[in-house]
Amino acid sequence: MTQPLHPVVVVGAGAVGCFFGGMLARAGHPVVLVGRPQHVDAIERHGLRMEARDFDEHVRLRATTDIAAVAQAQVVLFCVKSGDTESAGAQLKPHLRPEALVLCLQNGVDNADRLRTVLPPRQVAAAVVYVATEMAGPGHLKHHGRGDLVIEPVTRSEEVAQLFAQARVPVEISSNVRGALWAKLVVNCAYNAVSAIAQRPYGENVRSPGIQQVMSDVVAECLLVAQAEGVEIPGDIDLAVRRIFETMPTQLSSTAQDLARGKPTEIDHLNGLVVRRGQALGIPTPVNRTLWALVKLLEGKQQRAG
Structure with a gap:
């Protein structure tokens, strides 16, 4: 063509x-x-x-x-x-x-x-x-x-x-786009909300005390939900998560960019989706829920200010 x-x-x-x-x-x-x-x-x-x-x-x-x-x-x-x-x-x-x-x-x-x-x-x-x-x-x-x-x-x-x-x-x-979509979702759940709350890029966030453990907890919850849904996530997801801050250290997440501009974020379709699917499957997702709730809190604060 x-x-x-x-x-x-x-x-x-x-x-x-x-x-x-x-x-x-x-x-x-x-x-x-x-x-x-x-x-x-x-x-x-x-x-x-x-x-x-x-x-x-x-x-x-x-x-x-x-x-x-x-x-x-x-x-x-x-x-x-x-x-x-x-x-x-x-x-x-x-x-x-x-x-x-x-x-x-x-x-x-x-x-x-x-x-x-x-x-x-x-x-x-x-x-x-x-x-x-x-x-x-x-x-x-x-x-x-x-x-x-x-x-x-x-x-x-x-x-x-x-x-x-x-x-x-x-x-x-x-033929496994569903698995690839979930792999990207896991990465987004690990990075986007943290970047949005801190309004800092990936490389700075991962150097902050405790953040890499928070990200690991997010990933673990996502994988449990994906497994329960029968999703086969391709590749090494831990390596995929690590590659993001190694290759894009100065990147602000799209969620952070949306918050900075006073726009609605996609958090309901990222960590929020994992929370909803986990709830339906009886799988606790407390770290994803916390990040989702904090971003929603910031969204609400902006809406009231506007």
């Missing part, structure tokens, strides 16, 4: 969507970003600034606030916050081409399943995202590390993998 017939459309063009959409655009593929007005205005005027470790440039691509842009797409990168999954899916449904593939690039383990309740199931594919990014300003993306995907095998998986490969984005097609 050398060039898609229609643009790739990114729905929810925040940091994750801008990174993957920007990488495709840099490789010459037509891309449309659907995002917030302040980002759209900046990108339309100057292009998307991609500040990465090995390049810093303005990438020209289209941007709009109108979700009807998905009518042009063969591939949709679905990057909205987990709490907006069903509502955003309902908005794009009337505009979606019958043959379009919607690739879920979201945090959490159940977004693709939730999206399939709104869209035809054959149009939805789950993906696991490994990338450290943030929006440093309107239309300004900062990339701190990684940038690869794991996607489930569907009719067009190979085609999508080739598309990303041309953009220097590694893609693995895996």
